[in-house]
Amino acid sequence: MSSSNFSSATSQIIRVGGCTETDLTPISFWEFRRLISYGELDGLIIAAAARSDFAKQVVQICKLYQIPNVGVLSTQGIYWLNMYKIFVPYLESDITEKCNLNCAGCCHFANFSVAEDFYPIENFRRDMSRIAQTCDVLEFHLLGGEPFTLKNLDEYLIVARQCFPKIRLVLVTNGTLIPTLPQKILDALRGNRFELYISLYPPTAKMLNKIEARLKENGIPYKIERIVKSFEAQMTLNNGHNPAKTVARCRCGSGRSIRNGKIYKCPIDAAAYKFAAKFNIKSFSQPTGIDIYAPNFSSMIERLDNPVELCYWCAEDYRKIPWQPTNNPRLEDWFADPDELKNFL
Ligand code: SF4
Ligand code: SF4
Known part of the structure; x- marks a missing residue:
């Protein structure tokens, strides 16, 4: 879309944020507020990371002033928003809770999945289709557990790309299963334009050459995250x-x-919910999931912009615990101050 697509003589495309990938003149947030309140704006391109609150704030203001043409600049180009949809810039999903590393203090609680617990593909397909119809998503990450433990991972990759043809899709992995992955999974990653983010745990680091060789052979883009030497234990009573x-x-x-x-x-x-069940914590916070099929889904989801009950269980400061695998997860692995547990339970 170019500025000539816009509806009035006062149309402007203005970039808010510090990105330098276009030749449009950037403006400050305050200049944006001034222009919008004087009615001098009917188009805007936002340059901001998908996960930041900034893009969301700007989109909320644009919706309030009924600005028709709002785009978000990303590595994929400019994504033009549908202002009638819900703006969910960054979405992720644990498609399986099973993991082959079992790290102590895993914040997805993958280290005590007793049976293979996963997001059934039929539910995933239905939910992704609902999200694509109702929401503007800029970036979607599949993670776990370890996604490569799913034998039919290729089906999830295909569904994600069918529902979100234009956005950035990322699969987050500990990487250790890549050297032995079936070819059909590698083909589906490449065919559906997924990027890999590889968390560099000590076992991953030991086999990094093999991992990189396999990905390069198959033309799959990847990013190696910083080495994980410790986790942050952050719960509190x-x-x-x-x-x-x-x-x-x-x-x-x-x-x-x-x-x-x-x-x-x-x-x-x-x-x-798994954590409460595993350690039999009766008073634990209730999950605050918003039903995506509820008729008032679009207003309910705004509740998540505020802290949820579980945020009261997250401490202001965390305790670093060294990375280690475990077959015996202990409650204190998640607590910022394990002394708090002395009179608990
Ligand atoms: S590799 Fe990741 S998902 Fe698996 S147990 Fe460790 S932290 Fe959890
Ligand atoms: S503070 Fe709230 S949003 Fe952040 S990790 Fe804890 S529960 Fe989640």
């Missing part, structure tokens, strides 16, 4: 803190997590 501070620290931002027909504020909230 002390609910006297300000949950807005914990949300700012945890950097979940505008990211949302989808699982079996519901959208959650973060992956921890989506999986926390």
